Amino acid sequence: MRIFAIVARTGSLTAAGVELGVTAGAVSHQLKKLEDELGVSFFRRGSNSVSLSDAGQRFYQEIGPAVALIERSAQALYRDETEINVQASTSLAVRWLIPSLDHFRDICPEVRVRVETGSATNFLVDPLVDVSIRYFRAGEAPEEWKVLARDLSRPVVSPGLLLADDSSRRIPVSDVPALQSAAGNWDWKLWCERSDVPLTQLSFSHSFDTDDAALHACVAGLGMVLAPPVLTNRETRSGALTALPGYEPVEIGTYRYLRRSESKVVRRFCSWLDAEIRKVE
Numbered sequence: 001m002r003i004f005a006i007v008a009r010t011g012s013l014t015a016a017g018v019e020l021g022v023t024a025g026a027v028s029h030q031l032k033k034l035e036d037e038l039g040v041s042f043f044r045r046g047s048n049s050v051s052l053s054d055a056g057q058r059f060y061q062e063i064g065p066a067v068a069l070i071e072r073s074a075q076a077l078y079r080d081e082t083e084i085n086v087q088a089s090t091s092l093a094v095r096w097l098i099p100s101l102d103h104f105r106d107i108c109p110e111v112r113v114r115v116e117t118g119s120a121t122n123f124l125v126d127p128l129v130d131v132s133i134r135y136f137r138a139g140e141a142p143e144e145w146k147v148l149a150r151d152l153s154r155p156v157v158s159p160g161l162l163l164a165d166d167s168s169r170r171i172p173v174s175d176v177p178a179l180q181s182a183a184g185n186w187d188w189k190l191w192c193e194r195s196d197v198p199l200t201q202l203s204f205s206h207s208f209d210t211d212d213a214a215l216h217a218c219v220a221g222l223g224m225v226l227a228p229p230v231l232t233n234r235e236t237r238s239g240a241l242t243a244l245p246g247y248e249p250v251e252i253g254t255y256r257y258l259r260r261s262e263s264k265v266v267r268r269f270c271s272w273l274d275a276e277i278r279k280v281e
Contacts, residue, residue, distance in 0.1 A: 003030045004042060005067040008052055008060040083112045084269050088133040090117040091211035092255055095231045096280070097133070104272050111265055130261040131270060137253045138190065145256035146270075149230050149277050152249035153191060156215075156232050156241045157224040170246025173197060177205040177223035181214035187226050187252050194250045215241070230255070233280040 007016045013024040013031075020027065035041055042056030052060060088097055093115055101113055116129070133148065141147075157176055178188060185204070192199045205223050208214040211231055218225040219240050228249070235241035259270050 001034070001063055002067050002071070003027055004034055005060065005064050007031060007043070007050060008056065008064070011051065012049055081263060081265050082110060083114065084130050084266055085114045085116070085128050086131045086133065086269075087116045087118070087129045089135050089255075091215075091231060092133060092135070093117045094212050095215075095234070096277070099234075100276050103276060104269065107272065108265065108268065111269075113269070130263070130266045131257055131259055131273075133255065133257045133273075135253055135255055137186065138251060141254055141256055145258050148255045148257050148273060149228070150251050151228045151253040151255065153187065153226045153228050153252050154247055154249040155191075155224045155244035156218060156227055156236070157244050158219055158221040159239065159242050160221050161224075162242070162245075171244055172201065173224075173244070173247075174201040174203060176244065178202045179214045179217055179223040179225050180204050180207040181209070181211045181225065190252045191226055191250050194252075195247060197247075226252075230277065230280050 003016065003020065006019055007013060007027060010016050010019065013027045017024040017027045031043065040055050040059070041053055042059060043050040044053055086097070094117070098115060101115075104111075104113065134145070135151070136142075136145070155173065155176075155178075161176055162171065180188075182188075188202060189199055191197075192202070206217055208217060211225070211227060214225045215227060215231065215235065217223070219235055224244055229236070232241055236243070257270065257273060259266060
């Protein structure tokens with residue numbers, strides 16, 4: 001019946017054979033077998049094409065949607081074990097998730113990961129998304145979202161902005177311009193509140209729409225950025241960035257994920273997420 005539906009849709013034994021990966025003769029043989037079993041002629045055969053008879057037209061209208069549903073279900077099962085669709089905040093995706101995917105490929109080489117980036121405000125509820133990874137401010141996370149990493153942020157700066165003997169003593173935040181990467185500087189305000197640092201001591205210079213952009217500016221020596229290790233691991237290990245001496249990290253939020261699929265490969269991906277992020281916490 002699937003072969004019948006494909007021939008009816010394409011109107012060609014050859015085209016159906018190409019789609020099915022068999023010869024046109026094999027397709028014709030299966031159609032003849034179906035017609036003989038049901039005692040009905042479904043097609044009018046020409047020299048290079050076939051067309052539906054009245055009986056064939058009625059039969060196709062009845063079984064076509066069912067065959068299409070079966071094919072879609074089979075494709076969904078196949079996709080569930082070979083592809084993962086992930087939605088992630090831009091900076092976390094660019095700075096940690098995407099560079100780490102080669103480690104996931106080592107354990108699941110047959111699985112393709114598709115990553116869609118954006119901010120929490122422009123994420124849509126997509127039924128094809130298997131895993132959503134978002135950032136939540138402190139105290140704002142829904143219970144169903146599992147913690148991936150705590151945002152233990154501290155000011156980071158290019159070593160070039162510090163003096164040679166600044167490695168141990170506390171550097172006043174007023175000595176280094178601050179870079180903005182969050183709306184209304186809510187992150188700096190919370191950090192100052194929890195660090196007993198007056199917000200008035202900060203002098204803001206440039207403003208950016210993502211943490212990733214702000215960190216690039218930070219490496220260039222334009223000022224200090226408030227960021228957690230998961231976003232700065234690459235630069236701190238290379239020496240391009242260092243924590244501003246004298247200040248402790250403060251938890252201002254969390255990165256969390258929501259698993260939207262029950263497939264085996266998605267569960268494995270989430271277990272990998274949990275293990276992989278521990279390497280930089």
